[in-house]
Amino acid sequence: MLENDVFRILDRQECLRLLAKVQVGRVVYTQQALPAVLPVNFSLDEDASVLLCTSAGSDLVRAVDGAVVAFEADEFTAATRSGWSVIVTGRASVVTDAAEHERLSRTGPHSWMPVRDGVFVRIEAELVTGREITGARTTR
């Protein structure tokens, strides 16, 4: 990776500010020993952990509850070849505490997908990394 005038590493605060701007990201995890990814809408909790809402019996819940996952969001503009991406890496867990579930039912994300017996999944923001590209020229 070459860092130079078209590529910049973002600090944690910049990353969280950018994450808060978008509504969709991608959960990256392992399923049956293969890399797996699922786009979801999300929100950030007060402690910067990523929150999403899905069905209690979903494949996603089975695959990620208790596991370390990555969560990626980005925005790119093809015309200028510029944009940013942020990756949160941390442990994912289903929210089982009743009071916490109740709080998130009021303040947390509403799934864009139909869900059955909805649960909240929290991804702890243990590691937050990001980068920005600002119009790279074509290179090989």
Added chain:
Amino acid sequence: MLENDVFRILDRQECLRLLAKVQVGRVVYTQQALPAVLPVNFSLDEDASVLLCTSAGSDLVRAVDGAVVAFEADEFTAATRSGWSVIVTGRASVVTDAAEHERLSRTGPHSWMPVRDGVFVRIEAELVTGREITGARTTR
């Protein structure tokens, strides 16, 4: 996963048509036993495999050459809570054949990032899946 009037599975041809519309996707792989993801610009080859260009000595090449990876692209519109996502799963490999490298230098993707000693990585389109959501109402 509930399939209904706001959620639809896409067939392979629909997926490939949508993939061809966008320039950025995300390589999903495993690095040091953890889920990893990297957004990259890409193009589709004639056989529908995903092509990207990166530095020969990059962490990405070390992690994915010879491994099965996922590649995800999507487009969502927050205002209407609609959009699509496509995931290609297959073996990734660095293009080592000189004639093939030469062909891709003419027809393949140009990296938006600065690269050093550029190589092409091909992800075979062994499994292509996708889904579309068309304005889910808020659900829990």
